[in-house]
Amino acid sequence: MQISALAQRLLRLIFSLSSATAALTRPRLEQRLSLTRGALNAPLDELTRLGLLDAQRLRLTLSGLALAVACGARARKSKRPSARRVAVPISLRAPIALFSEREAPRAVA
Numbered sequence: 001m002q003i004s005a006l007a008q009r010l011l012r013l014i015f016s017l018s019s020a021t022a023a024l025t026r027p028r029l030e031q032r033l034s035l036t037r038g039a040l041n042a043p044l045d046e047l048t049r050l051g052l053l054d055a056q057r058l059r060l061t062l063s064g065l066a067l068a069v070a071c072g073a074r075a076r077k078s079k080r081p082s083a084r085r086v087a088v089p090i091s092l093r094a095p096i097a098l099f100s101e102r103e104a105p106r107a108v109a
Contacts (some may be wrong), residue, residue: 001050007043008071009033011052014060014068024058059109 003011014031017024030040047053052064060068 003050003067004043004046006033007046010043011047011060011064011068012071012073013052014053014058015073016075018059025057028101029058 010029013029015025017028017032022028026040029035034039039046039103044053046056047064048055051061052067054059
């Protein structure tokens with residue numbers, strides 16, 4: 001499959017901006033790619049013709065997602081703090097000794 005350089009840039013840009021909080025619009029894509037108003041039509045048509053993009057919703061198809069990742073597209077880092085796993089202290093992972101080896105067993109409530 002042959003894809004133009006501009007369509008490939010657009011594919012990667014849509015991939016990275018699709019998870020952003022702001023809406024994905026044609027003017028925003030034109031601004032990010034430094035294109036004039038009508039120059040975005042050709043790469044959008046090319047991606048749609050190849051089945052990589054749903055042009056009405058400006059969303060990549062599954063094939064488009066796969067190709068974007070293969071072309072080196074990266075998702076934007078989230079501004080939300082990532083959920084980190086809390087380290088469990090070693091003392092909590094150790095088995096609990098109910099009785100000492102030196103003392104006689106006693107009732108435990």
